[in-house]
Amino acid sequence: MEQVVRVKETYDNGTALVVHVRESACSGDCHKCSGCGAAKEAVVFTADNPIGAGRGDLVRVESQTGPVLKAAFVLYVLPLVLFFLGYYLGTLAGNWGAVAGCLGFVLGVAMVVLYDRTVVKKQNLGYTITALVEAFQPRARIREKENHG
Numbered sequence: 001m002e003q004v005v006r007v008k009e010t011y012d013n014g015t016a017l018v019v020h021v022r023e024s025a026c027s028g029d030c031h032k033c034s035g036c037g038a039a040k041e042a043v044v045f046t047a048d049n050p051i052g053a054g055r056g057d058l059v060r061v062e063s064q065t066g067p068v069l070k071a072a073f074v075l076y077v078l079p080l081v082l083f084f085l086g087y088y089l090g091t092l093a094g095n096w097g098a099v100a101g102c103l104g105f106v107l108g109v110a111m112v113v114l115y116d117r118t119v120v121k122k123q124n125l126g127y128t129i130t131a132l133v134e135a136f137q138p139r140a141r142i143r144e145k146e147n148h149g
Contacts, residue, residue, distance in 0.1 A: 001065050004133055007057045008044065016049040016129060018061060047127035056136025059129045074115050079108030
């Protein structure tokens with residue numbers, strides 16, 4: 001998985017604190033959809049910094065895809081599979097399909113919460129900065145280039 005992030009801080013141990021701003025599906029034209037404009041959410045995480053990116057740089061970060069796909073499967077698919085399995089077993093046992101389906105779904109959601117608390121929180125996805133997209137330029141340096149450029 002690859003994403004573009006901004007370096008917030010760098011550390012002596014070869015890592016960096018980076019910020020990824022998640023964009024919403026909102027276009028920002030509130031009058032078109034009668035909305036108020038969705039707030040942007042910032043996600044902050046630590047990444048290995050083998051290229052020596054500096055504070056304020058815009059960089060490309062990569063992570064392993066496998067753990068992300070596994071977590072997505074558990075989150076989205078498991079409750080649905082358990083719902084349909086419960087419904088099927090409930091109809092075999094009589095007119096208990098809806099009840100057994102709902103119990104299966106609740107069991108699936110409980111398993112997702114347990115999975116999140118035990119596996120995902122302890123799992124390190126291993127983010128790595130792989131490329132510099134844009135070097136940070138302080139505003140004074142930008143103005144200097146505009147005036148003398």
